[in-house]
Amino acid sequence: MLKKGNKLGSILTGTCPKCHSESMYKDKNPYHLANVYDMHERCSHCNTKYQMEPSFFYGAMYVSYGVGIAFAVAAFFISYLFIKTSLLVSFICIVGTLIGFMPIIMRLSRNIWINMFVHYDKNAIANFKKQKQNTSL
Numbered sequence: 001m002l003k004k005g006n007k008l009g010s011i012l013t014g015t016c017p018k019c020h021s022e023s024m025y026k027d028k029n030p031y032h033l034a035n036v037y038d039m040h041e042r043c044s045h046c047n048t049k050y051q052m053e054p055s056f057f058y059g060a061m062y063v064s065y066g067v068g069i070a071f072a073v074a075a076f077f078i079s080y081l082f083i084k085t086s087l088l089v090s091f092i093c094i095v096g097t098l099i100g101f102m103p104i105i106m107r108l109s110r111n112i113w114i115n116m117f118v119h120y121d122k123n124a125i126a127n128f129k130k131q132k133q134n135t136s137l
């Protein structure tokens with residue numbers, strides 16, 4: 001469904017935005033909260049540096065706000081309009097959703113942020129191997 005070269009695939013799976021070959025995160029499970037932000041420094045396939053500059057992912061906080069709002073609106077629509085709960089119960093559902101999905105929202109926002117700046121290159125792996133081979137000669 002989500003093939004290489006598809007930004008949505010990279011965003012949803014957390015793979016390298018340049019080659020889409022490996023996960024950017026050391027631990028793929030976002031619910032291991034101690035490791036939620038632990039990322040590899042570089043992609044082992046194409047050598048893309050994930051944190052391009054100090055504090056690069058601070059911009060992901062703005063994306064996180066938008067993603068959090070989307071989750072909150074979805075929780076409201078599901079609880080209030082579809083299930084027909086009261087406003088208080090809907091509010092509790094929104095808070096529960098935001099707390100429960102917090103690690104996913106944090107990773108999703110980082111994935112969106114880096115994919116805004118790094119674009120897929122189908123030749124990235126081959127270029128890295130060629131460059132690596134030239135430097136070893």
